[in-house]
Amino acid sequence: MPAYVIRNVRPLGGDAVDVVLDGGVVAAVGADVEAPAGAVEIDGTGHVLLPGLVDLHTHLREPGREDAETVESGTRAAAAGGFTAVHAMANTSPVADTAGVVEQVWRLGQEAGWVDVHPVGAVTVGLGGDRLAELGAMADSKARVRVFSDDGKCVHDPVLMRRALEYVKAFDGVVAQHAQEPRLTEGAQMHEGVVSAEIGLAGWPAVAEEAIIARDVLLAEHVGSRLHVCHLSTRGSVEIVRWAKARGIDVTAEVTPHHLILTDENARGYDPTFKVNPPLRTADDVEAVREGLADGTIDIVATDHAPHPLEDKDCEWAAAAFGMTGLETALSVVQAAMVDTGRMTWADVARVLSTNPARIGRIDAAHGRPIAVGEPANLVLVDPAATRVVDGAAQQTASANTPFRGRELPGRVVATFLRGRATVLDGSPVAAA
Amino acid sequence: MKHLLSAQDLTRDEAILLLDTAAQMAATQSREIKKLPTLRGRTVVNLFFEDSTRTRISFETAAKRLSADVINFSAKGSSVSKGESLKDTALTLHAMGADAVVVRHWASGAPHQLAHAGWLDAAVLNAGDGTHQHPTQALLDAFTIRRHLAGGTGDLAGLRVAIVGDVLHSRVARSNVHLLRTLGADVTLVSPPTLLPVGVETWPCATSYDLDATLADWKPDAVMMLRVQRERMSGGAGAFFPSALEYSRRYGLDHRRLAVLPDHTIVMHPGPMNRGLEISAQAADSDRSVIVEQVANGVAVRMAALYLLLAGGSSAEGTSI
Numbered sequence: 001m002p003a004y005v006i007r008n009v010r011p012l013g014g015d016a017v018d019v020v021l022d023g024g025v026v027a028a029v030g031a032d033v034e035a036p037a038g039a040v041e042i043d044g045t046g047h048v049l050l051p052g053l054v055d056l057h058t059h060l061r062e063p064g065r066e067d068a069e070t071v072e073s074g075t076r077a078a079a080a081g082g083f084t085a086v087h088a089m090a091n092t093s094p095v096a097d098t099a100g101v102v103e104q105v106w107r108l109g110q111e112a113g114w115v116d117v118h119p120v121g122a123v124t125v126g127l128g129g130d131r132l133a134e135l136g137a138m139a140d141s142k143a144r145v146r147v148f149s150d151d152g153k154c155v156h157d158p159v160l161m162r163r164a165l166e167y168v169k170a171f172d173g174v175v176a177q178h179a180q181e182p183r184l185t186e187g188a189q190m191h192e193g194v195v196s197a198e199i200g201l202a203g204w205p206a207v208a209e210e211a212i213i214a215r216d217v218l219l220a221e222h223v224g225s226r227l228h229v230c231h232l233s234t235r236g237s238v239e240i241v242r243w244a245k246a247r248g249i250d251v252t253a254e255v256t257p258h259h260l261i262l263t264d265e266n267a268r269g270y271d272p273t274f275k276v277n278p279p280l281r282t283a284d285d286v287e288a289v290r291e292g293l294a295d296g297t298i299d300i301v302a303t304d305h306a307p308h309p310l311e312d313k314d315c316e317w318a319a320a321a322f323g324m325t326g327l328e329t330a331l332s333v334v335q336a337a338m339v340d341t342g343r344m345t346w347a348d349v350a351r352v353l354s355t356n357p358a359r360i361g362r363i364d365a366a367h368g369r370p371i372a373v374g375e376p377a378n379l380v381l382v383d384p385a386a387t388r389v390v391d392g393a394a395q396q397t398a399s400a401n402t403p404f405r406g407r408e409l410p411g412r413v414v415a416t417f418l419r420g421r422a423t424v425l426d427g428s429p430v431a432a433a
Numbered sequence: 434m435k436h437l438l439s440a441q442d443l444t445r446d447e448a449i450l451l452l453d454t455a456a457q458m459a460a461t462q463s464r465e466i467k468k469l470p471t472l473r474g475r476t477v478v479n480l481f482f483e484d485s486t487r488t489r490i491s492f493e494t495a496a497k498r499l500s501a502d503v504i505n506f507s508a509k510g511s512s513v514s515k516g517e518s519l520k521d522t523a524l525t526l527h528a529m530g531a532d533a534v535v536v537r538h539w540a541s542g543a544p545h546q547l548a549h550a551g552w553l554d555a556a557v558l559n560a561g562d563g564t565h566q567h568p569t570q571a572l573l574d575a576f577t578i579r580r581h582l583a584g585g586t587g588d589l590a591g592l593r594v595a596i597v598g599d600v601l602h603s604r605v606a607r608s609n610v611h612l613l614r615t616l617g618a619d620v621t622l623v624s625p626p627t628l629l630p631v632g633v634e635t636w637p638c639a640t641s642y643d644l645d646a647t648l649a650d651w652k653p654d655a656v657m658m659l660r661v662q663r664e665r666m667s668g669g670a671g672a673f674f675p676s677a678l679e680y681s682r683r684y685g686l687d688h689r690r691l692a693v694l695p696d697h698t699i700v701m702h703p704g705p706m707n708r709g710l711e712i713s714a715q716a717a718d719s720d721r722s723v724i725v726e727q728v729a730n731g732v733a734v735r736m737a738a739l740y741l742l743l744a745g746g747s748s749a750e751g752t753s754i
Contacts, residue, residue: 196630205631270541317540
């Protein structure tokens, strides 16, 4: 593994310096540093250097739906998007609800070598919502699971949710809730509002998300646990989380890139690429989640990368699967929605896409670190001045269901480093030797 | 017009052209020989993913009266039941050389996808999609209203139409609200609050929860009753109203409410009716009822739609009608 010298680069968008990566760590940061013998020189002029991105919410689909994605293809996509760690959601087949399955996913991640894969454990057996899975066994396994989620399903039983919140305290875990009141969303297809009324698709009301979040923050307060809210999408959700934080409740929240930029108006053409759960909301909700992300109410951006094979999207809207890919567009969307609009700095981007998710996932000894001498060399080099037109077929993910197909987005991942090894160089993935 | 997907897409001029063409078509239907040679050699496929004998035979009759070859394709399977996908069905019809596809589908938006996904290049006529649109129903309703209340020509300016019942699940209501407004009529939707969609406030119409007040105070020129499906009152906690009896008492058109209407007011229903639920037998069979005539007008309107989509370049007068 060669050493790297990145010349004239702006860490967190600050003043330009040279950065040396050697022996898996940041070896030097400063002006005109001496390059180690044999080091690869990279011109970082105009580029921004960030800590490697951390995704708290990725669907890698393996085991079970290798037609949509594998750990190998999904983590290659993650590296291409600037990530050095991802949390792999539990709704696989079989469900990741035992130590055996989470260790399998963890091992596949190790073998692929693109990013660190941290499996998420299911809260309930088979995502059934009936009884707790063996959370302790998953926490104690080689995968060292700290994040537990029934994502795709809501832990809607209030007693079960209370027990889960309490139980994971024993190993500093967190329950990541997919907030969706199931009775209010039976058959739901898209955000319930003006557009759904007109185009005749069954509505997914904002209250079905907000009611669960309100309940859960109060439960978390009552039992003194931490709670993570997955992909919140409405103004009301932002306001409830803001209220909970002001009250001192230990809650963190995420928003997806697509909820920062797309709206329910995108459903008008009945293109199921735009069918996602929670659904795309209104322009007012987009404004609210941008405000919440900028002011810290929302702690992180997480992709909810949800690959699907073509046949699950090339059909009637009501028959199509929920979800869209996101790993390779997340950073560009955050740049477009938050940086280029003047709402956030690159240091803020590092906070919401690296530092905070690493902390919530309890992997902050290795990821989301400062760019300083001696720190692990998990980094991403970004050219914010570049633009590109998204082509789903040209992405690393095995699925093409990107909602940004044909859209020009700002920014380009030039290089990604995982413990000093370049997983991406010149924008292209580099397989381990 | 390449496709007929939504009544909302129609301009006033297009809507009136359709109605005027339908009037010409209707005139030919009183002749001894009803069949016209207009679409000879053209193929019309009735693609029905949902049972609807009435709508299918109406389109079939319309296409046959225009001398088109008609293929009925009942596609009960779907992507959901792991039958043939919509895409493969479309590619099949394309390969067979369909000139027009009349599609009825349980999924809102399926006709839009057929028209725009690049799977086939036939004209697509929406014969009802999910809870979205049923544009030929709105056209036949407008045609019927125009005949009775507007002298059979022009638009419907100033006429008042009350649409009563399950608006939430109704493609008939969605289609009529827009087309009637485009033609200058005023529309009031009357429904229990549970059966009005969230978001209805942006529609170009008024809404009311009170049928008696609407009939007595607003004095509609036409009252259109919507079918209420019986499964809407099952489902326990999820039921939309407490019982059939309560629905009939509050929203049913019975002889008592019939007596309140102005003399000229007509009673409409898209069928099939639930006699005794949303409409009583007296109302359905009264002199005001134009329900059977709606069915007849459906054939003329569908002839007009097929004609304009498939032979649309020339005016109706320029042909052998």
